Amino acid sequence: MGQGRILRRAAFALPLLGLPARAQSPVTVFAAASLADALRLLGAEWAARGHPAPRVSLAASSTLARQIEQGAGADLFLSADEAWMDHLQQRNLILAETRRSPIGNALALVTPVDQARQVALARGTDLLALLGPRGRLAVGDPAHVPAGRYARAALEWMGQWAALAPRLARAENVRAALLLVERGEAPFGIVYATDAAASARVAVAGLFPPGSHPPVTYPFALTRRAAGNATARAFLDFLAGADAAPIWRRLGFSLTE
Numbered sequence: 001m002g003q004g005r006i007l008r009r010a011a012f013a014l015p016l017l018g019l020p021a022r023a024q025s026p027v028t029v030f031a032a033a034s035l036a037d038a039l040r041l042l043g044a045e046w047a048a049r050g051h052p053a054p055r056v057s058l059a060a061s062s063t064l065a066r067q068i069e070q071g072a073g074a075d076l077f078l079s080a081d082e083a084w085m086d087h088l089q090q091r092n093l094i095l096a097e098t099r100r101s102p103i104g105n106a107l108a109l110v111t112p113v114d115q116a117r118q119v120a121l122a123r124g125t126d127l128l129a130l131l132g133p134r135g136r137l138a139v140g141d142p143a144h145v146p147a148g149r150y151a152r153a154a155l156e157w158m159g160q161w162a163a164l165a166p167r168l169a170r171a172e173n174v175r176a177a178l179l180l181v182e183r184g185e186a187p188f189g190i191v192y193a194t195d196a197a198a199s200a201r202v203a204v205a206g207l208f209p210p211g212s213h214p215p216v217t218y219p220f221a222l223t224r225r226a227a228g229n230a231t232a233r234a235f236l237d238f239l240a241g242a243d244a245a246p247i248w249r250r251l252g253f254s255l256t257e
Helices: 003-016 033-048 061-069 082-090 127-131 146-158 161-167 174-182 193-198 230-240 245-250
Strands: 028-032 055-059 076-078 100-105 107-112 137-140 168-171 188-192 202-207 216-222
Touching: 028 033, 028 061, 033 055, 033 174, 033 193, 033 230, 033 245, 055 061, 061 076, 061 082, 076 230, 082 146, 082 216, 100 230, 107 146, 107 174, 107 193, 127 161, 127 188, 137 146, 137 174, 146 161, 146 174, 146 188, 161 168, 168 174, 174 188, 174 193, 174 202, 188 193, 193 202, 216 230
Parallel strands: 028 055, 028 076, 137 168, 137 188
Antiparallel strands: 076 216, 100 216, 107 188, 107 202
């Protein structure tokens, strides 16, 4: 990290030194649904350091980006893909100089835990046959949900997209797709590896090879409304910094910075 970047971060942190929590305003965070467990732990750690607990709104990145575009009061946006952060940056709705992508994830094929099996995920793997005559594949809606977009790319790589598109159970976000598998309403689903690890009711049938889809990265950035908000900047630095790294790793995220 260059000296200039260190000095900029230190300058943003200075106004918080000695400032009691009651004098700070809680940071409003709009975050991808797959970050739910991490933000619960990281928010508690942030509060334990004397700050107000962040207010967190969880949904598909697409839903949150559109809400920000419509004027929703978010200070910080944590997206599950670069495309929806690009969407806001192109509209000058984030502070581009604060954008960073500190964590990554993997894509997993999951089954209900009582139907656990191993599937070799390679070009030509016949997932349609594994679904059976009536089974559906649970995914975040590929039309707009990042996990669904990654899933589509992986299925195209496998040569399965055309056959499986009519058999998708399209969910509003990745956690909703996971729930369909947990309930046994879908025999298979495609979710992030961290979502699978967080559930005792699903088993990982296989991980998609990294080259089968674009890298799963999570860009973080302050919104335009948070310009001058020292608390929001400090929380972003905390989430992307060394203090949060052990929690990200424990939950199965990779560190990309």
